[in-house]
Amino acid sequence: MLTLERVTKRFGGLTAVREVSLHVRQGDLLGIIGPNGAGKTTLFNVISGYYRPDGGRVVFAGRDMAGLPPHVICRLGLTRTFQLVKPFGNLSVVDNAMIGALTRLPSVSAARLEAERVIETCGLAPHAAARARALPIGLRKRLEVARALATRPRLLLLDEAMAGLNPSELVGMIELIRRLHADGVTLIVIEHIMAAMMRLARRIVVLHHGEAIAEGTPGEIASDRRVIDAYLGEEFVLAQA
């Protein structure tokens, strides 16, 4: 479904993403982890069309996406969320989702129904009429997912959808992501919280200094020497034991 071939992105002298290759199949739930500054969000920005790669290819659904703007990529079926949530602050929750739904549904009334359905799925129904900027962060993260979901993506990129959530919100978000996956959405999830990622992802890619240093199941990643050195640290190994 999505293939990255030796994708590179530089900012001046800094190489934020270096020759990253990965492959996502229909139905995957791929996790991307790595310390701060590892290049995770940069990689998302390249895939979703916000940055043009300096090298390599991004192929989605058999199509080379180099140079395509984000809105075209979204219409092809690939939607992303933002780590720093970007709600349409002065609009209601349902209008936020509706703007996503209008991408597939030209009719305003059909888009409103779709938006209400998506909001229900994401557990935002009680807040449908609230202004987005009035929501606490946990619900804003959900709104970010709901809005993206309303565009009916085949591949959904979630950028730290769980960061900043309290433990009960975290459980809710994990449930939501699992449900979306069960409904047939292919997902790539960037996450900082290891414990959540270990429970969620089928496959994990580890980025470090812009390079993909390891790929495997959560179990394989947790015991990979390079990963432990680069990121997890001894404490994690001890905690696992």
Place this chain on the structure above:
Amino acid sequence: MSLPPSRRAAAVLLGVAALAPLIVRDSFVLDSLILILMWGALSAAWNVAGGYAGQVSLGHAAFFGIGAYSAALMTARFQQSPWLGLVLGVVLSLAAGGAIGYLSNRLRGPYFALSTIAFSQVLLIGASRWRGFTAGSEGIPVPFRPGVWTLGLGHVAWVYVALVLAVLCYAVEIWLEGSRIGYQLAGIREDEDAAEALGIASRRLKVFAVTLSAALTSVGGTLWAQYVGFVDPFYVFSIDLSIRFALNTIIGGLGTALGPFLGSILITSLETYLRATFSGFKTGFAGIYLVIYGTALILVVRFAPEGLIGLAGRFGAWRARADA
């Protein structure tokens, strides 16, 4: 009727404007009414780009001036109908709006506003220097020839012309509020990156909003020039005028259909009243309307950041609570 209160208020206000000339014959009152309607309509036209799409322009006088000059030159130089000038102005403003929208597409916020100011200033210099054609800084008197085709009308007829313009601009606003494009523009206004991520072709839609707004502004410019009877480049292309459109809208309620009209009612009537009151004094009060703008803006930002519409909404909520 389940119309929201602001729609009912709009219907009442437009109805009052339509009936007024049947009762009142005083030319000062009718003149004020015409100006309130025209400035309200022009502010509503500005609101299409500045309020609904978040493309805050401070150079809309450019399109106003294009409309004013197109009709004035059409009548004064070529002895043609101002209606042809109106059409020409719309065509030129569509082109100019499309060009400025396209060229400044990457610019956001204050940078977009600055580029629009620059554009209107370029037209001001062009119109004031091209003496052979535009009569330069002297301006052009619009010949008065009675008739509908020549737009040589009395005050009563002008009220209805201004009313049609106001209804047209209001209808465009209402259409935006309920349409797919209107929602997508709201998304762009709130967060352009997020709108792009959700499949919205933000650049194309921004150009659309600016172009539509430019065309309506040009129509307003044509009608204003034909009503007033004189086109002065330093007025029709002035930044003061661009700011008037923006401030009427902000004071009334940015991104609301009725807001620009409420702003115009407050500001225009204050202005015409003060001008009439102080017309006996030769000096000192020429710039009084700037003081009004400043004061009104400070009061609005301090006490009603969502404009008069927001204030009315809060009053309605307070009354509902008091009733309960």
